[in-house]
Amino acid sequence: MSSLLITVLQFLLVLGCAPFATGMVRWVKARMQGRAGASPLLPYYTLATLFRKEMVISPVTSWVFRVSPFVVLATALVVSAVLPLLSGGGMFAGNGDDFLFFAGILMLGSVFLVLGGLDPGSAFGGMGASREMTIATLIEPAVMVTLTAFAAASGTGSTSGMLAAGGGYLLAHPALLLSVLAFVFVLLAENARYPVDNPATHLELTMVHEAMVLEYSGPYLAMLEFASSIKLAVFAIFLGNLLVPQTLLPVGGGAESLVVAVLGMAAKLTIMMVLLALLESTIPKMRFYRMQEYSAMAFGIALAGLVLTILPNIV
Amino acid sequence: MTTMDILRQLDAQVCPTIDAGMVVTDVPREEFARMGTTLVQEHGFRLMTLFATDDRVVAQGFGLRAVLVHDATHEQVMIRTLLPEQDPRYPALTTTVMAAHWYERYAMDMFGIVAEGHPDPRRLVHHENVPEGTWPLRKDFAWNTKMAHDDVPYPMHHVAGEGIYEIPVGPIHAGIIEPGHFRFNVAGERIITLEGKLFFAHKGVEKLLEGRTLLEALPYVERISGDMAVAHALAFSQAAEAIAGVAVPQRAAWLRALLLELERMTMHIHDLANIGGNGTGYTMLVAHGFRIKERLMQCAEAVFGNRFWRGYVVPGGVRADCSDTTIQEIAAIARGAAEEMGVLVGTGLQSDAFRERLETTGVLPRVTAIAYGAVGVGARASGLDIDARRDHSDSAYAILTPAIVTETAGDVYARFMVRVRELEVGAALIARIAREIPDGAHMVPCAPVHGFHVGVVESWRGEIATALIMRDGKIERCFPRDPSFCNWALFGELGPGNIVPDFPLCNKSLNLSYSGTDL
Numbered sequence: 067m068s069s070l071l072i073t074v075l076q077f078l079l080v081l082g083c084a085p086f087a088t089g090m091v092r093w094v095k096a097r098m099q100g101r102a103g104a105s106p107l108l109p110y111y112t113l114a115t116l117f118r119k120e121m122v123i124s125p126v127t128s129w130v131f132r133v134s135p136f137v138v139l140a141t142a143l144v145v146s147a148v149l150p151l152l153s154g155g156g157m158f159a160g161n162g163d164d165f166l167f168f169a170g171i172l173m174l175g176s177v178f179l180v181l182g183g184l185d186p187g188s189a190f191g192g193m194g195a196s197r198e199m200t201i202a203t204l205i206e207p208a209v210m211v212t213l214t215a216f217a218a219a220s221g222t223g224s225t226s227g228m229l230a231a232g233g234g235y236l237l238a239h240p241a242l243l244l245s246v247l248a249f250v251f252v253l254l255a256e257n258a259r260y261p262v263d264n265p266a267t268h269l270e271l272t273m274v275h276e277a278m279v280l281e282y283s284g285p286y287l288a289m290l291e292f293a294s295s296i297k298l299a300v301f302a303i304f305l306g307n308l309l310v311p312q313t314l315l316p317v318g319g320g321a322e323s324l325v326v327a328v329l330g331m332a333a334k335l336t337i338m339m340v341l342l343a344l345l346e347s348t349i350p351k352m353r354f355y356r357m358q359e360y361s362a363m364a365f366g367i368a369l370a371g372l373v374l375t376i377l378p379n380i381v
Numbered sequence: 382m383t384t385m386d387i388l389r390q391l392d393a394q395v396c397p398t399i400d401a402g403m404v405v406t407d408v409p410r411e412e413f414a415r416m417g418t419t420l421v422q423e424h425g426f427r428l429m430t431l432f433a434t435d436d437r438v439v440a441q442g443f444g445l446r447a448v449l450v451h452d453a454t455h456e457q458v459m460i461r462t463l464l465p466e467q468d469p470r471y472p473a474l475t476t477t478v479m480a481a482h483w484y485e486r487y488a489m490d491m492f493g494i495v496a497e498g499h500p501d502p503r504r505l506v507h508h509e510n511v512p513e514g515t516w517p518l519r520k521d522f523a524w525n526t527k528m529a530h531d532d533v534p535y536p537m538h539h540v541a542g543e544g545i546y547e548i549p550v551g552p553i554h555a556g557i558i559e560p561g562h563f564r565f566n567v568a569g570e571r572i573i574t575l576e577g578k579l580f581f582a583h584k585g586v587e588k589l590l591e592g593r594t595l596l597e598a599l600p601y602v603e604r605i606s607g608d609m610a611v612a613h614a615l616a617f618s619q620a621a622e623a624i625a626g627v628a629v630p631q632r633a634a635w636l637r638a639l640l641l642e643l644e645r646m647t648m649h650i651h652d653l654a655n656i657g658g659n660g661t662g663y664t665m666l667v668a669h670g671f672r673i674k675e676r677l678m679q680c681a682e683a684v685f686g687n688r689f690w691r692g693y694v695v696p697g698g699v700r701a702d703c704s705d706t707t708i709q710e711i712a713a714i715a716r717g718a719a720e721e722m723g724v725l726v727g728t729g730l731q732s733d734a735f736r737e738r739l740e741t742t743g744v745l746p747r748v749t750a751i752a753y754g755a756v757g758v759g760a761r762a763s764g765l766d767i768d769a770r771r772d773h774s775d776s777a778y779a780i781l782t783p784a785i786v787t788e789t790a791g792d793v794y795a796r797f798m799v800r801v802r803e804l805e806v807g808a809a810l811i812a813r814i815a816r817e818i819p820d821g822a823h824m825v826p827c828a829p830v831h832g833f834h835v836g837v838v839e840s841w842r843g844e845i846a847t848a849l850i851m852r853d854g855k856i857e858r859c860f861p862r863d864p865s866f867c868n869w870a871l872f873g874e875l876g877p878g879n880i881v882p883d884f885p886l887c888n889k890s891l892n893l894s895y896s897g898t899d900l
Contacts, residue, residue, distance in 0.1 A: 095664065098664075098665075098668075099664055099665070099667075099668030099669075100668055100669065100672065101668065189546075189547070189548040189549055189550070190548075192546070193546075193548060193881065196569075197570075260662065261734070264662040266664075267659075267662065268554075268555040268556040269555070269556065269659070269885040270550065270554070270555050271548075271550065271881050271882055271884050271885055272662075272882040272885055346664070347664055347665060348665070349663070349732070349734055350661040350662050350663035350732065350734050350735045350738055351661060351662035351663075351738075352734065353737065353738055353880070353882070353883065354570060354880055354882045354883075355570070355880055356737075
């Protein structure tokens with residue numbers, strides 16, 4: 067199978083299962099709370115409905131408000147194509163899937179989400195934007211250090227190459243488990259999940275991500291929601307791949323390994339979402355002024371992982 | 382020194398009388414504020430309610446009445462003054478007794494009487510669209526008057542400066558809650574000032590009650606605040622019974638106590654779930670808390686035909702007797718709910734992250750609670766030992782003697798714990814009622830003709846004081862003062878210093894009624 071075909075297949079699969087990720091977390095959370103819960107497939111209907119709906123756009127907004135959903139969605143699409151999710155042998159493997167690019171494109175999405183929140187000049191948008199920037203700034207060092215540890219361990223800056231440092235390698239080099247833990251911290255913060263943000267809240271004053279998208283409606287809202295789902299799915303699958311890279315589609319693999327890769331990806335995503343729902347059902351949200359402690363902890367763990375990984379090579 | 386002596390000493394001119402256990406004294410309007418201030422500042426009284434009446438037909442002026450109570454000695458004093466129709470002014474009580482601030486603004490809006498020197502003479506009930514000179518509670522204002530639309534400024538507090546950000550929230554919210562507007566001035570996330578603008582839910586209850594009989598009025602009273610149907614009906618009935626001079630049969634008094642405690646348990650469970658679950662995002666508490674609350678509401682529906690215990694408490698007693706078997710069943714359900722909730726809350730409190738959210742959030746200092754005349758859970762969590770069940774109780778509570786729960790920290794955690802402990806007290810009271818309820822009649826005729834009294838009930842939110850004036854068997858004036866009316870202004874004090882995302886938690890920890898405030 068050609069690398070182009072692999073990339074296209076991965077792109078379509080990730081996009082296809084992203085709404086399921088969001089729906090799955092909600093469904094498991096509902097089950098944990100003793101509720102019947104809406105079907106995990108509900109987000110597909112929600113997105114379809116939103117795409118058909120009329121948009122209400124405040125007259126005080128500028129082009130920034132209209133551009134933001136496209137940029138945010140575009141960054142999510144790029145990430146879903148570039149990262150090694152289905153296979154480490156896509157067309158971008160070792161050729162553009164650098165971890166700095168990954169961090170940078172995430173930041174680009176965050177910045178435009180923030181601009182879109184600020185543009186209408188509503189109180190909540192500004193509040194959410196300020197919080198998002200605070201969180202993004204505080205968590206960014208942890209993102210870099212975590213990925214650097216894997217880069218150091220695998221000897222390559224490309225995310226597909228990094229997967230060589232996952233799986234069994236993790237057990238041989240337990241310091242990297244710290245980096246995996248730090249990556250979980252990053253995943254929660256970047257995706258506006260507990261304990262950093264509460265995606266299910268109706269309390270405007272406590273919102274971060276939701277406050278920024280409050281002014282959006284119709285297709286623009288659908289694009290932003292879809293982008294969030296994709297981002298969550300990408301992070302979860304990537305984490306799964308770091309832990310269990312064995313199911314990835316090898317270069318030149320046949321139909322059999324393709325089936326394994328697809329099923330493996332779906333399994334990883336589902337398991338991660340169940341774990342996320344478990345986490346969100348068992349802890350309260352953190353007070354916002356504890357955010358720096360959370361980020362500092364993430365950074366500390368990530369740094370420990372990095373130092374312990376490269377120390378043997380230096381000493 | 383008795384209250385009578387105090388009053389005589391304050392002013393040799395006054396001649397206090399005693400009416401249905403309440404000391405009543407008429408004073409000239411210049412003396413009104415001084416008299417009230419002395420009782421509060423020197424003799425340990427507390428302002429329970431203050432309201433105006435339109436007495437232009439019988440006395441060519443507006444009446445102004447302040448009811449002050451002494452919680453330790455259970456004494457109640459009413460100071461009454463008459464303001465001439467052409468010049469309805471008097472020196473404001475608020476300049477010296479902070480707790481009067483909303484009452485006096487309310488009277489200014491509703492009757493057009495002026496509290497001179499009031500530190501905050503802005504409108505309270507009337508919004509921008511109400512024209513100047515609209516006084517809805519004057520007798521010559523018809524209840525169905527269509528008002529013109531106006532645009533009178535309603536200046537809200539505003540802080541200027543670099544980095545100061547103003548956040549307007551509401552009156553329409555993302556959740557299904559009552560309407561209220563909150564204005565935050567913040568520096569970053571830190572709240573500098575916080576002001577509420579309420580009164581979006583005006584129903585004209587006071588106006589609609591006038592001229593009605595007790596039974597006609599009761600459905601309105603029960604719906605003043607939907608989650609306090611029993612408490613409001615009880616306060617209203619107690620006022621009517623005091624005027625009529627009727628003593629409610631013991632069995633009826635105990636049945637009323639049963640209902641009041643059931644209402645308290647239901648709503649305390651709701652609040653614990655709501656503070657713990659929705660406030661902090663600890664979903665387990667809200668999911669199971671609401672499920673447990675639902676059991677009590679279904680119990681109400683099964684026994685009384687509706688989920689809110691409406692229509693059972695009536696002036697003179699209760700509408701129908703309740704068999705001992707039914708009472709036992711209710712007590713068993715209540716016991717089960719309290720036990721299950723105890724386990725749930727116990728589990729929740731083992732989480733440090735959860736306690737961390739509640740502790741030191743929204744601190745209400747004791748002195749502030751006293752100054753603002755705070756009542757209920759909010760007051761007791763700040764160390765104020767007040768509870769109308771003990772201090773101004775009816776016959777059943779005199780025997781039941783409920784344990785009064787107080788905490789000292791005054792934060793959200795303290796208010797949470799007051800509810801946790803009151804839930805246990807409530808379940809114990811219900812168990813005792815089920816065991817010891819006396820036999821007897823469930824109702825006596827109650828037909829008050831003439832007179833005035835204040836019915837005082839400790840609802841789950843706090844003290845209700847329903848002032849009732851009857852004339853010729855009809856309601857002349859009724860001011861059901863909801864505990865929320867006393868506690869709303871507390872947000873201006875407990876909010877600043879907190880961060881914006883913690884405000885919903887502070888809000889839920891007091892859980893005040895918008896509808897109850899805005900009659």
